[in-house]
Amino acid sequence: MTGLFDLSGKTALVTGSSRGLGFAIAQGLAEAGASVILNGVNADRLAAAAEDLAAKGHSVRAMAFDVCDEAAVVATFEALDAEGVAVDILVNNAGIQYRKPMVELDTADWSRVIETNLTSAFVVGREAAKRMIPRKAGKIINIGSLTSDLARATVIPYTVAKGGIKNLTKGMAAEWGEHGINANAIGPGYMLTDMNEALIANPTFDAWVKGRTPQRRWGKPEELVGTAVFLAAPASDYVNGQLIFVDGGMISVL
Numbered sequence: 001m002t003g004l005f006d007l008s009g010k011t012a013l014v015t016g017s018s019r020g021l022g023f024a025i026a027q028g029l030a031e032a033g034a035s036v037i038l039n040g041v042n043a044d045r046l047a048a049a050a051e052d053l054a055a056k057g058h059s060v061r062a063m064a065f066d067v068c069d070e071a072a073v074v075a076t077f078e079a080l081d082a083e084g085v086a087v088d089i090l091v092n093n094a095g096i097q098y099r100k101p102m103v104e105l106d107t108a109d110w111s112r113v114i115e116t117n118l119t120s121a122f123v124v125g126r127e128a129a130k131r132m133i134p135r136k137a138g139k140i141i142n143i144g145s146l147t148s149d150l151a152r153a154t155v156i157p158y159t160v161a162k163g164g165i166k167n168l169t170k171g172m173a174a175e176w177g178e179h180g181i182n183a184n185a186i187g188p189g190y191m192l193t194d195m196n197e198a199l200i201a202n203p204t205f206d207a208w209v210k211g212r213t214p215q216r217r218w219g220k221p222e223e224l225v226g227t228a229v230f231l232a233a234p235a236s237d238y239v240n241g242q243l244i245f246v247d248g249g250m251i252s253v254l
């Protein structure tokens with residue numbers, strides 16, 4: 001049983017990890033032994049997050065790049081190649097939310113959400129897989145959502161992107177499973193994050209979440225860590241193409 005959940009000697013890149021779910025997952029992977037590469041576009045916030053983890057004794061570095069900037073993604077992986085750093089674990093977490101009814105939605109805003117939440121996972125995943133395939137090993141964890149399966153009015157671009165994440169994950173398994181890569185996804189429920197601040201502060205929405213969730217509460221970012229470590233570790237070596245909901249039971253009930 002030893003080592004099933006041990007990430008010692010592994011390097012994990014977590015996109016969008018200067019705060020929220022990404023930071024919680026990065027911290028959890030570090031606590032399981034991984035060296036973590038934090039990513040974000042805000043250099044100051046990213047540096048502070050890296051300092052936080054370093055102060056806790058973890059092996060961490062910050063790499064600021066925009067996951068929507070393909071050239072920057074390619075350059076980042078080329079820089080890691082030059083250093084001899086292999087990304088063993090990729091968590092495609094970076095994402096944005098944009099809440100507006102479709103009839104009021106500009107195509108530019110639609111495209112921005114799809115680009116950030118879905119296309120970036122393909123681009124970063126492709127660059128990681130190019131390196132994982134020769135090594136015949138790799139773990140890719142895409143961050144989905146309840147909206148990977150169920151639509152919520154006013155967040156349709158996000159819903160479409162997260163639905164795409166579910167099938168991108170299956171596609172990664174289909175093409176990369178034979179190369180020793182495990183590609184899976186986590187579907188967080190309603191979590192206590194900055195992105196959901198307005199929802200949490202809205203008494204009506206707060207009551208809806210608690211009423212709709214069997215565990216009658218919002219999730220904490222750190223409650224994703226167990227599933228993330230499982231999907232990053234040898235324990236999941238025969239798990240592929242799956243979307244695991246961590247949602248207090250919400251997806252399973254009417």
Ligand code: GCO
Binds near residue numbers: 097099147195
């Ligand atoms: C929203 C929320 C959701 C949650 C999460 C649920 O506006 O409905 O932002 O999208 O963040 O994705 O799984």
